[in-house]
Structure formats: C-alpha cells, structure tokens
Amino acid sequence: ILLFSLFIIGLIIIWGIYLYQLIGYRLSSITQALIRLSQGDKNIIVPQQAEDEIGELARAFDIFHQNVIKLDYADALLKEKSELLEQTFLAMRDGLAIFDVKQKLVSYNAQFMQLLNLTEKQLLSYTMPQLATFLSNRHASIYGLQIPINLTYLLEMRSEQEPLEIEYNHSIFEWRISMLQDGGLVVFLIDRTQRKKLEIDLAHSQKMRTIGHLTGGIAHDFNNLLAVIIGNLDLIDSASLTEKQAKRIQNALKAAENSATLTQRLLAYARKQPLHPSAFDINQLLCEFTDLIEHTLSPTIKVRLDLAENLPFVYMDRNQLETALVNLLLNAKDALNSEGEIIIRSTQLIVERTYQQEKMIQIEIINNGCGMDQQTQNRIFEPFFTTKKHGKGSGLGLSMVYGFIRQSKGRISVQSSLGKGTTVNLQLPLAQQIQTSMGTNIAQQVSERFLYSILLVEDQHSLREILEEQLQSASYQTISFENAESAIEYLKCGH
Ligand SMILES: Nc1ncnc2c1ncn2[C@@H]1O[C@H](COP(=O)(O)OP(=O)(O)O)[C@@H](O)[C@H]1O
Ligand SMILES: [Mg+2]
Known part of the structure; x- marks a missing residue:
C-alpha cells in the first residue's frame, strides 16, 4: 500500500511539474513579448496558442500589438506632416500670423515680424486691435486712400475678400485676412513694394x-x-x-x-522729328558748347566739365543734342536761382538692355539747386508741364529732350531730391554699335546730279501743290507723287 501510495504521489508530482512547465512556459512567452514591446521592439511573434484562457490572453496581446504598430505609423505620419507644415511656415517669404477667437496672437513666422519691423517681445504683447493701433501710430496708411490704418478697415476685408494695400516703413504690403472656423483669424502679409x-x-x-x-x-x-x-x-x-x-x-x-x-x-x-545723325566726339562737343553757353548763363553760375578720357564716338544728331543740352543747362540754371555750379560729367558705362549688355556714353548734368519733390519728378517729361511762373516756362524743354534721346536710341533719367539738387542722366549710343545695325546713310548715296531735279512725295494735295510751287520758284525741276509706291514705280522705269 505504501509503495502504491508513493507511486501515486510521484505520479501527481510529475504531472504537476509537467503542467506547471507547460502553463508557465506559455505565460512567460506572453510576458516576454510584453516586456519587449514596452522596450520598443515591434517585431514580436507570440506562438499560436490553444483555445483556452491563455490562448485568449495571447490573442488579446496580438490585437494590442497590431494596434500599437498602427498607432506608431499614424504618429510618424502626423509628425512628418507637421514638420512639413512648420518648415513651409518658416520658409515662406510672406508673413503669416494666427490670432485666436479673442484676437490674441497664437502663432506667427519670422517674416511677419521682419516685414513689420517688430521685435518678438513687441509682437507677442499685441492683440489684433493693438497691432492695428501700433501700425496707425507709426503712420501706416491704406495705400491709395492715404488714410491711417485701423482695425475696422482691416476686418472689413474679411467679408469683402479683397486684399488691402498698406504703406508702412517705405514699403507696400498686401494685407489679407482669412477667418478660421472657430472665429480666429489668419493674417497674410505680402511685400508688394517691388511689384507696385x-x-x-x-x-x-x-x-x-x-x-x-x-x-x-x-x-x-x-x-x-x-x-x-x-x-x-x-x-x-x-x-x-x-x-x-x-x-x-x-x-x-x-x-x-x-x-x-x-x-x-x-x-x-513724339519722337517724330527728322534726325540727321553722325558720329562725333562728345567731349569735343561739350568743350565747345560750354564755352558758348557760359556767356548766356549768369556770371555767378559756373559750368565745370569732368570728362572721361578716350571716349568712343557717339552717333546722333549733333545739332539736336546741343539743343537738348541747352535746355538741360537752362533748367539747371533756373534750379540754382542765381549762383552755383553746374557739373557736366562724361563717362563710359555698360548697361543692361533687353537682356544684353551694351556700351554707352553717359552724360550727367548735375546741379545742387532746389531739386524736385516726387510728384514733380513723376511729371517732368510730360509736354506743357511746368512749375515756373507764367511766361517763364513752356514745359516743353524736358519733353523734347526725352523724345529726342529716345528717338536716338538713348535713355534719359532724372534723380532729384528736394532742396539738395538734381542730376539728369543721359545715356547715348556709341557710333559703331548703331552704324553696323543701321547700315550706311541713304542720304550719302544720293549722287550730286540728282540734287537739282527733285522727286516730291506728299499725300496731302494742298501741301504738295505749295511745295511744288516753292521748289519751282527756286528753279528746281520737280516731279511729284501722291505716294511712295507710284514714285518707286516711276524710278523703276529708269527715270
Ligand atoms: N534741373 C532741375 N532742377 C529742378 N527742377 C527741374 C529741373 N529740370 C526740370 N525741372 C522741373 O521740371 C519742369 C519741366 O521742365 P521743362 O520741361 O524744361 O519745362 P520748363 O523749364 O519750361 O518749366 C520744370 O518746370 C521744373 O519744375
Ligand atoms: Mg526748361
């Protein structure tokens, strides 16, 4: 009996050990998997389990494991997106600021701060109405209307969906506001100075x-x-x-x-006057011209020449250029009032013209007289625009110079500052560049023997008639045509 009892007890112990090892092993594999998951290891496989409580536990772990993986993926995606948004926010050349429903600043980028020339501390302490007050105190105005900026105007645009241009700190900004769903505001600030x-x-x-x-x-x-x-x-x-x-x-x-x-x-x-261009030395013209003009200016006004050496020849109508210079010098004289100095400077420079570089001669006529405000500068080339007393100015000087210089393929610009003086800048074309592009002067090809028999082309009957009569009274033979085609036809016939 004792032996039998011992056998049964031994059997129970062995069975117990076997059961303990089996359940313990299954439980410990789940525990191990949980520990590895908590340590960040996602590649865990829990062996398939039987349909009992421990199997249920393993399957619940499996679902938990899958959810952790999905959550991780969503987390990474979210992080990537928010990084992209943040980078865009920072890299934007436009200013962007977000205000909450109480119009308190929630977020902004560095450009918003820079464009408004505000420190971070200042900006952070402002609500939207305070920011509008700040801008108004700094003389920001609604461009075009020239009225001080205020919050009502800024907010009105939300409904109109129209951007507002504001002028602040010598720059022009486009100011756009968009409403957020929760009542907050997004403000865009775009620098439009260059485009304007x-x-x-x-x-x-x-x-x-x-x-x-x-x-x-x-x-x-x-x-x-x-x-x-x-x-x-x-x-x-x-x-x-x-x-x-x-x-x-x-x-x-x-x-x-x-x-x-x-x-x-x-x-x-209107760039329609007949021009007779030729190649000549601009410095020589300036020397001769200054000698002549100095006597006509007041003795208390001196003309000083500052000429660059070895300049290439310019190609334009010499007489018209002299007339233009007379106009510019008379303007400089008027600006000086009664005494002072006018500097005429010549230099050679390389300019950008329609995407290519070109050498030009630059003539500057400089005076430190009364100068002009911006409004006057905007209109100086308009015909009949003058600020001079009635009878003193015709307002045609600069418009003539402008038309002549542009017709001669040159450029003209004026820099002026009120009370400080004015510089008129002429850029003139060089002889070799113009001549090669225009070919030889047709007038030079007309031979002497034709000079006394004149072919007249004029479409206006009365004018043609009177020209014919005038030429004939000066002993010229004339043959006249109404248009160029019939004149060419006549010439082609060997006349
Ligand atoms: N050198 C200058 N300095 C200051 N103002 C100038 C100068 N040149 C031109 N202006 C301004 O431009 C206007 C137009 O000039 P212009 O066409 O020559 O006409 P006018 O001399 O007959 O007034 C002048 O009335 C003057 O106000
Ligand atoms: Mg004038």
Missing part, C-alpha cells in the same frame, strides 16, 4: 506713350497745315502790296513760323 514700383513705372510709360501718340498725330497734321500757310504767305509777291498789307503778311508769317517751332518741339517729344 513696376506697376507705377508701367502706367507711367503707357501714359507717356499715349500722350506721345496723341501729340505726334496732332503735331504732324498741324505741321502740314502750317507748311501750306507759310508756303502761301511766302509766295505772295510783296511788290504788289501796299506797305500796310505787306506788314500784315509779315505778321501772319511770323506767327505761323512761331507755331511751326512749337509743333517742331511737339514732334521732337
């Missing part, structure tokens, strides 16, 4: 072109009419007139000639 400048320049050049077009058209027609009037008056035989009549004709002729000078100036502005 381009827009203004473009509008200005379009305006100049339109005025030029209009002026040119009128001046051309007017010139033709004046040519008929002058021609007819010229052809009247004064011997058959009484003294009184001859005097009247003379007066009419003088008035018509004055009008012709005026239209000539308008044609110059």
Whole structure:
C-alpha cells in the first residue's frame, strides 16, 4: 500500500511539474513579448496558442500589438506632416500670423515680424486691435486712400475678400485676412513694394506713350497745315502790296513760323522729328558748347566739365543734342536761382538692355539747386508741364529732350531730391554699335546730279501743290507723287 501510495504521489508530482512547465512556459512567452514591446521592439511573434484562457490572453496581446504598430505609423505620419507644415511656415517669404477667437496672437513666422519691423517681445504683447493701433501710430496708411490704418478697415476685408494695400516703413504690403472656423483669424502679409514700383513705372510709360501718340498725330497734321500757310504767305509777291498789307503778311508769317517751332518741339517729344545723325566726339562737343553757353548763363553760375578720357564716338544728331543740352543747362540754371555750379560729367558705362549688355556714353548734368519733390519728378517729361511762373516756362524743354534721346536710341533719367539738387542722366549710343545695325546713310548715296531735279512725295494735295510751287520758284525741276509706291514705280522705269 505504501509503495502504491508513493507511486501515486510521484505520479501527481510529475504531472504537476509537467503542467506547471507547460502553463508557465506559455505565460512567460506572453510576458516576454510584453516586456519587449514596452522596450520598443515591434517585431514580436507570440506562438499560436490553444483555445483556452491563455490562448485568449495571447490573442488579446496580438490585437494590442497590431494596434500599437498602427498607432506608431499614424504618429510618424502626423509628425512628418507637421514638420512639413512648420518648415513651409518658416520658409515662406510672406508673413503669416494666427490670432485666436479673442484676437490674441497664437502663432506667427519670422517674416511677419521682419516685414513689420517688430521685435518678438513687441509682437507677442499685441492683440489684433493693438497691432492695428501700433501700425496707425507709426503712420501706416491704406495705400491709395492715404488714410491711417485701423482695425475696422482691416476686418472689413474679411467679408469683402479683397486684399488691402498698406504703406508702412517705405514699403507696400498686401494685407489679407482669412477667418478660421472657430472665429480666429489668419493674417497674410505680402511685400508688394517691388511689384507696385513696376506697376507705377508701367502706367507711367503707357501714359507717356499715349500722350506721345496723341501729340505726334496732332503735331504732324498741324505741321502740314502750317507748311501750306507759310508756303502761301511766302509766295505772295510783296511788290504788289501796299506797305500796310505787306506788314500784315509779315505778321501772319511770323506767327505761323512761331507755331511751326512749337509743333517742331511737339514732334521732337513724339519722337517724330527728322534726325540727321553722325558720329562725333562728345567731349569735343561739350568743350565747345560750354564755352558758348557760359556767356548766356549768369556770371555767378559756373559750368565745370569732368570728362572721361578716350571716349568712343557717339552717333546722333549733333545739332539736336546741343539743343537738348541747352535746355538741360537752362533748367539747371533756373534750379540754382542765381549762383552755383553746374557739373557736366562724361563717362563710359555698360548697361543692361533687353537682356544684353551694351556700351554707352553717359552724360550727367548735375546741379545742387532746389531739386524736385516726387510728384514733380513723376511729371517732368510730360509736354506743357511746368512749375515756373507764367511766361517763364513752356514745359516743353524736358519733353523734347526725352523724345529726342529716345528717338536716338538713348535713355534719359532724372534723380532729384528736394532742396539738395538734381542730376539728369543721359545715356547715348556709341557710333559703331548703331552704324553696323543701321547700315550706311541713304542720304550719302544720293549722287550730286540728282540734287537739282527733285522727286516730291506728299499725300496731302494742298501741301504738295505749295511745295511744288516753292521748289519751282527756286528753279528746281520737280516731279511729284501722291505716294511712295507710284514714285518707286516711276524710278523703276529708269527715270
Ligand atoms: N534741373 C532741375 N532742377 C529742378 N527742377 C527741374 C529741373 N529740370 C526740370 N525741372 C522741373 O521740371 C519742369 C519741366 O521742365 P521743362 O520741361 O524744361 O519745362 P520748363 O523749364 O519750361 O518749366 C520744370 O518746370 C521744373 O519744375
Ligand atoms: Mg526748361
């Protein structure tokens, strides 16, 4: 019995040990997996388990494990997205700030701070209304309207969806506000200074072109009419007139000639005057010209030449350039009031022109006289714009110079500051560059023997008639045509 009992007890112990090892092993494999998971190891495999409580535990662990992996993936994705957003936020060239429903600043980028020229401390202490007050105290204004900035205007735009341009700190910003769903605000601040400048320049050049077009058209027609009037008056035989009549004709002729000078100036502005360009040494012209003009200026005004050596020849109409320089010097003299110095400087420079570099000669006419405000500077090239007293200025000087320089393929600009002085900057084309692009002067090809038989082309009947009569009275033979095609046809026939 004892032996049997011992056998049974031994059997129970062995069975117990076996059971303990089996359950213990399964439980410890789950515990191990949990420990590894808590340490960050995601590659854990728990062996398949039987359909008992421990198996349930293993399967629950498996689901937990899968969820942890999904959560991890979502977490990484979220992190990546928020990093991208943050980088964009920081890399943006525009300023961006977010205000909460109480209009308190929640977030902003460095550009927002820089564009408004605020320190971080200042910005952080402002709510939206305080920021608007701050801008208004610093003379920020709503561009175009020139009214001080205030919150009402800034917020009104939310409904209008229209950006507002504000001028602040010598810059122009586009200010946009978007509403967030919770009532907060997103403010975008975009620097538009450069674009605004381009827009203004473009509008200005379009305006100049339109005025030029209009002026040119009128001046051309007017010139033709004046040519008929002058021609007819010229052809009247004064011997058959009484003294009184001859005097009247003379007066009419003088008035018509004055009008012709005026239209000539308008044609110059409209870049339509006939030019006779040639190659010449600009320094030589400036020396000769200064000698002559100095006597006509006041003795208390000195002209100083500052000329660069060995300049290449320029190519333009020499007489017209002298007229332009006279205009510029008279303006400088008026700006100096009664005494001072005018500097004429010549240099060679390389300029950017339609995406290519070009050598040009630069002439600067510098005076330290009264200068001009920005409003005057914007209009100086307009014909008839003058700030001088009635009878003193015609307002045609700079417009003529402008038209002539542009027609000669040069450039003109003016830098001026009120009370400090003005520099007029002319950039003139070089002879070799223009001549190679234009070929030889056709006028030079006309041979001597044709000079006394004149082929006349004019589409206006009355003008053609009077020109013919004038030429014939000067003993020229004429053959006239209404248009170029018929004249060419005539020449082709061997005449
Ligand atoms: N060198 C200068 N300094 C200051 N103002 C100038 C100068 N040149 C031109 N201006 C301004 O530009 C205006 C137009 O000049 P202009 O076309 O020559 O006409 P005008 O001399 O007949 O007034 C002048 O009335 C003057 O206000
Ligand atoms: Mg003038």
